[in-house]
Amino acid sequence: MTQLYEYRNTLNIIALAAAIFIGIGSISYTNYLVSLILEQEEQQTSIFAKVQEYIATVEPNENINTLIAVIEENYTYPVILTNERDSIIDWRNISIPKGKDSLSYLAKELAEMKAAHPPIVVEPAAGLKNFIYYKNSTLVTQLKLYPYVELGIMIAFFAIVYVLFDASRKAEQDKVWVGLAKETAHQLGTPISSLVAWLEYFKAVESLDKSIIGELEKDVSRLETITARFSSIGSPPVLKFENIEQLVRENVDYLQKRISSRVRFQVHNLEQHPLQAPVNRSLFEWVVENVCKNAVDAMAGAGTISIYLSYTRDSKHVQIDIADTGKGIPKRLWRRIFKPGYTTKKRGWGLGLTLAKRIVEDYHKGSIFVLASSSAGTTFRVLLPRF
Ligand SMILES: Nc1ncnc2c1ncn2[C@@H]1O[C@H](COP(=O)(O)OP(=O)(O)O)[C@@H](O)[C@H]1O
Ligand SMILES: [Mg+2]
Incomplete structure (x- = not known):
C-alpha cells in the first residue's frame, strides 16, 4: 500500500x-x-x-x-x-x-x-x-537583475499553482470521505433495523437460551455504534461535554476483552477531578481505538499501554498521552504515518491514523501527533480544546 x-x-x-x-x-x-x-x-x-x-x-x-x-x-x-x-x-x-x-x-x-x-x-x-x-548602462544593470526577478515570479507562480492544486485535491478527498461514510451508514441502516426486530422476536421465544440473545444484542449494538460513526463523519458532528476519563476507561475495557490478555492497559488521571471536553462520543472512541490497536500491533501482542490524562499547562486543552512499549517509529516517519495509504503492515490500509487526525483536527479542532518514540516504545499525544 x-x-x-x-x-x-x-x-x-x-x-x-x-x-x-x-x-x-x-x-x-x-x-x-x-x-x-x-x-x-x-x-x-x-x-x-x-x-x-x-x-x-x-x-x-x-x-x-x-x-x-x-x-x-x-x-x-x-x-x-x-x-x-x-x-x-x-x-x-x-x-x-x-x-x-x-x-x-x-x-x-x-x-x-x-x-x-x-x-x-x-x-x-x-x-x-x-x-x-x-x-x-542602466540597461545592463537592469538586465543583470532580470533573472532574479524572473526567478521570484516563477517561485510565486509555482507556489500559487501548488496551493490551488492542493486545495482542490483536498476538496476532492473530502468528498470521497464524506460520500463513502454517508453511503456506508445508509446501507447498514436497513439490515440493522431488521436485526433489531429479529432480536425482539427471539426474546419472545421461550425455548431460546437467554445468554445467546444477550451476546447477539451486544453485536447488534456494536453494529449500531459503527453506523453512528460513519454517519457522524459524513455530516458535521454534534459535540457534547463528556467526562473524558470515563469515556477512555469504557473504551479500554471494551478493547481489553477483544485483544490478547498479554496486553495490559493502564489509565491515569493526573488531575484531582474529572476532565471534561466537548466531543462526539462515537468519533472520539474511534480515535482511541485506532491508536490503541496500532499500539497492540507495534508490541506484537504483548506489553503495556499507558494512558495519561491531564490538562495542558495553559489549561486550554485536555491532554491524552497514549504510550506503548512497542518497537517505535523512526523520527523521519512521525508525520508521514498520518498520510493516507501509509502502512508497514501486510494487511494494513494505512487509514487508521488519517482518520484519527481528521476526527481530532477537523471535527474537534484539536491536534494529534507523535510526542516521542524510541525502540522502547511510542507516545502519541491528543489535545482536545476544553471549550
Ligand atoms: N504505536 C505505534 N508504534 C509503531 N508504529 C506505529 C504505531 N502507530 C502507527 N504506526 C505506524 O504507522 C503506520 C500507519 O498506521 P495506520 O494509519 O493506523 O495504518 P495501518 O494500521 O493500517 O498500518 C503503521 O503501519 C505503523 O507502521
Ligand atoms: Mg492502524
Whole structure:
C-alpha cells in the first residue's frame, strides 16, 4: 500500500527538478546575454578612447565632428573624461537630475565609475594623459537583475499553482470521505433495523437460551455504534461535554476483552477531578481505538499501554498521552504515518491514523501527533480544546 505514496513523491521530485532546471537555464541564458552586451560596451569604450585621441590630434573640422556625433549617439553607457589631476573635462550619457548641483552629481558618478572599472588611459599628446571612466548602462544593470526577478515570479507562480492544486485535491478527498461514510451508514441502516426486530422476536421465544440473545444484542449494538460513526463523519458532528476519563476507561475495557490478555492497559488521571471536553462520543472512541490497536500491533501482542490524562499547562486543552512499549517509529516517519495509504503492515490500509487526525483536527479542532518514540516504545499525544 505504500506504492501510491511513493509514486506521488517521485512526481513531486520530478516537478521540482524541472522547475530548478528551467530556473537555472533562464538565469544562465540571461547572464550570457548580459556578458554579450558588456563585451559590446567595452568595445564601444575603446572606440570612444580612440575618438578622444583623434580629436586631440587633429584640428576641429566639420566631418570629424559629424563622425564623433554619430559615434556618441550610439553610446548607451555613461562616461566621464578626466585629466591627470583628476578634474572632469567632459562627460557623456549622464543626465543630471533637475535641481541637483551638476559638479557634485558628477563627482558622485565618477566615484561610482572608479569603483566599477579601471579607467582607459588616453594619450592625446606625447607626455599627456587623460582618463576615461565608465560604468554599465542602466540597461545592463537592469538586465543583470532580470533573472532574479524572473526567478521570484516563477517561485510565486509555482507556489500559487501548488496551493490551488492542493486545495482542490483536498476538496476532492473530502468528498470521497464524506460520500463513502454517508453511503456506508445508509446501507447498514436497513439490515440493522431488521436485526433489531429479529432480536425482539427471539426474546419472545421461550425455548431460546437467554445468554445467546444477550451476546447477539451486544453485536447488534456494536453494529449500531459503527453506523453512528460513519454517519457522524459524513455530516458535521454534534459535540457534547463528556467526562473524558470515563469515556477512555469504557473504551479500554471494551478493547481489553477483544485483544490478547498479554496486553495490559493502564489509565491515569493526573488531575484531582474529572476532565471534561466537548466531543462526539462515537468519533472520539474511534480515535482511541485506532491508536490503541496500532499500539497492540507495534508490541506484537504483548506489553503495556499507558494512558495519561491531564490538562495542558495553559489549561486550554485536555491532554491524552497514549504510550506503548512497542518497537517505535523512526523520527523521519512521525508525520508521514498520518498520510493516507501509509502502512508497514501486510494487511494494513494505512487509514487508521488519517482518520484519527481528521476526527481530532477537523471535527474537534484539536491536534494529534507523535510526542516521542524510541525502540522502547511510542507516545502519541491528543489535545482536545476544553471549550
Ligand atoms: N504505536 C505505534 N508504534 C509503531 N508504529 C506505529 C504505531 N502507530 C502507527 N504506526 C505506524 O504507522 C503506520 C500507519 O498506521 P495506520 O494509519 O493506523 O495504518 P495501518 O494500521 O493500517 O498500518 C503503521 O503501519 C505503523 O507502521
Ligand atoms: Mg492502524
